[in-house]
Amino acid sequence: MLSVDSLDVAYGEIRALKGVGLQVGRGEIVTILGNNGAGKTTTLKTISGLLQPLRGTITLEAESLVGVPPHEIVGRGVAHVPEGRRIFNRLTVRENLMMGAYPRRDAGVPADLERVVTLFPRLKERITQVAGTLSGGEQQMLAIGRALMANPRLLLLDEPSMGLAPVLVEQIFDTIADINRQGTTILLVEQNAAMALSIAHRGYVLETGAIALAGTATELADNPEVRRAYLGE
Amino acid sequence: MDYPLLLGIFPQVFLDGIILGFMYALIALGYTMVYGVLEFINFAHSEIFIVGAFVGVELLLGLKSVGLLDGLPWPLVLFLTLVAGMAASGLLAVTVERVAYRPLRNAPRLIPLISAIGISFFLQDLIRLFESLWRNAFNLVYPTIDVLNLRFELTETIDVSVKSLVVIVAALLMLWALHVIVNRTTIGTAIRAVAEDQAAASLMGINVNRIISLTFLIGGAMGGAAGVLFGVQYGLINPYTGFIPGLKAFTAAVLGGIGNIPGAMLGGLVLGLLEAFAASYLSLLTGGAFGAEYKDIFAFSVLIVILIFRPKGLLGEIVRERA
Numbered sequence: 444m445l446s447v448d449s450l451d452v453a454y455g456e457i458r459a460l461k462g463v464g465l466q467v468g469r470g471e472i473v474t475i476l477g478n479n480g481a482g483k484t485t486t487l488k489t490i491s492g493l494l495q496p497l498r499g500t501i502t503l504e505a506e507s508l509v510g511v512p513p514h515e516i517v518g519r520g521v522a523h524v525p526e527g528r529r530i531f532n533r534l535t536v537r538e539n540l541m542m543g544a545y546p547r548r549d550a551g552v553p554a555d556l557e558r559v560v561t562l563f564p565r566l567k568e569r570i571t572q573v574a575g576t577l578s579g580g581e582q583q584m585l586a587i588g589r590a591l592m593a594n595p596r597l598l599l600l601d602e603p604s605m606g607l608a609p610v611l612v613e614q615i616f617d618t619i620a621d622i623n624r625q626g627t628t629i630l631l632v633e634q635n636a637a638m639a640l641s642i643a644h645r646g647y648v649l650e651t652g653a654i655a656l657a658g659t660a661t662e663l664a665d666n667p668e669v670r671r672a673y674l675g676e
Numbered sequence: 677m678d679y680p681l682l683l684g685i686f687p688q689v690f691l692d693g694i695i696l697g698f699m700y701a702l703i704a705l706g707y708t709m710v711y712g713v714l715e716f717i718n719f720a721h722s723e724i725f726i727v728g729a730f731v732g733v734e735l736l737l738g739l740k741s742v743g744l745l746d747g748l749p750w751p752l753v754l755f756l757t758l759v760a761g762m763a764a765s766g767l768l769a770v771t772v773e774r775v776a777y778r779p780l781r782n783a784p785r786l787i788p789l790i791s792a793i794g795i796s797f798f799l800q801d802l803i804r805l806f807e808s809l810w811r812n813a814f815n816l817v818y819p820t821i822d823v824l825n826l827r828f829e830l831t832e833t834i835d836v837s838v839k840s841l842v843v844i845v846a847a848l849l850m851l852w853a854l855h856v857i858v859n860r861t862t863i864g865t866a867i868r869a870v871a872e873d874q875a876a877a878s879l880m881g882i883n884v885n886r887i888i889s890l891t892f893l894i895g896g897a898m899g900g901a902a903g904v905l906f907g908v909q910y911g912l913i914n915p916y917t918g919f920i921p922g923l924k925a926f927t928a929a930v931l932g933g934i935g936n937i938p939g940a941m942l943g944g945l946v947l948g949l950l951e952a953f954a955a956s957y958l959s960l961l962t963g964g965a966f967g968a969e970y971k972d973i974f975a976f977s978v979l980i981v982i983l984i985f986r987p988k989g990l991l992g993e994i995v996r997e998r999a
Binding site for chain 2: 531
């Protein structure tokens with residue numbers, strides 16, 4: 444579904460990605476593991492159009508995404524839950540969710556709103572509340588729910604576990620697996636490698652801007668390097 | 677001290693202050709909305725305001741020259757003038773953003789500010805050039821519509837002119853319309869989303885540049901409406917007239933909390949009232965030591981005091997939540 448090849452991205456003089464290539468197949472959960480500064484967020488930002496690559500290709504179902512502005516990439520079916528959630532604090536929960544469906548003109552929006560609040564009942568309870576008053580976990584639910592309102596084929600998730608208590612992290616990851624079972628393909632960037640590998644089908648390890656390892660989730664979880672560097676053994 | 681006089685003129689002064697305040701509020705919206713999405717002060721907004729006044733006066737003079745000014749019903753004439761002023765100022769604001777600000781979006785913050793000041797001078801002299809060639813005069817007077825100058829006596833000491841009522845009603849309608857657009861429509865929600873986080877808004881599929889243009893269009897149109905109302909209310913305009921009301925409206929926006937739409941409305945009203953009361957009461961209260969000409973000093977002293985204690989403005993946010 445998504446194919447990224449020889450991607451080079453730089454911030455000014457600093458080269459953030461060096462020849463990154465990865466594939467995401469329809470229906471998969473693919474995770475990108477790596478330390479801070481390895482280039483995980485940069486990869487997602489480049490796919491969703493927030494950053495322009497120096498060279499390389501990004502294709503979604505045979506259509507190139509390079510040079511397409513971010514607001515049009517959403518229309519192609521890619522929704523991005525950015526690092527730090529980036530919900531609109533001053534908008535209500537409902538307004539946040541409706542912004543997720545902003546470019547849509549089809550009749551499916553109310554049904555998707557229903558689906559999102561079924562997935563995250565907490566959001567239904569707080570639908571008229573200003574989003575800035577939500578707890579961290581609720582904000583993460585809102586960020587994911589908002590992205591789902593675009594009815595995406597591919598969902599990019601950047602560190603959904605960040606700053607959340609372990610019990611909440613499990614809940615969020617269960618929901619991510621649910622969303623995947625309902626048919627959405629997922630590319631998941633995560634520092635919490637154990638959680639990520641527990642729901643992913645395949646994964647890549649990113650080190651200083653380049654892919655160091657690739658394999659199925661089980662292969663990666665059994666790899667001694669991965670166990671030592673990312674699973675804390 | 678003449679207490680009956682002090683009390684007696686109170687309602688009249690209050691009315692004058694409200695009218696001036698609505699004028700400032702309408703102009704202040706242009707500053708505050710643009711600041712909300714770009715964190716940038718559009719110093720050309722005072723000229724966008726006065727362009728509305730000039731388009732209005734040209735339309736009225738044009739109607740007068742073909743004998744239609746008294747031929748058409750006056751509410752229609754006023755409505756057309758307002759629409760023309762709003763359209764001209766709104767489109768001008770959009771054009772200025774495209775030509776002078778958008779190319780500088782990623783430049784250091786002072787650069788677009790200088791560009792705005794440049795546009796401000798450019799527009800002043802462009803109006804002057806045009807009017808000098810076209811009318812051989814650049815001080816223009818709004819033609820009188822007799823009905824507008826009728827006055828109702830409310831009490832023995834207070835009366836109110838039709839045009840004052842028109843200004844108040846028109847300003848209220850526009851502030852209400854803006855409130856509905858910004859808070860009750862999808863496009864208004866998108867404006868607020870862009871104001872809060874442009875990158876996140878673009879990830880929602882919002883075309884950020886289009887929303888920025890829309891913000892300039894709405895802010896400019898409010899400024900243009902204020903320009904027409906200013907002309908109707910005070911009569912005389914010239915290409916440099918915009919500067920002082922523009923500066924005061926900017927101050928009103930800061931007073932209310934820059935970037936905050938209800939704040940701009942409140943700030944405008946507070947400033948208008950302060951000024952009107954200072955103009956009427958200073959000399960009465962000080963036995964003539966300070967005359968009405970000290971009104972700006974008084975109004976701005978109060979502003980400084982308010983901003984010392986509330987630096988974010990009356991309705992400005994205290995903390996930005998970011999968990």
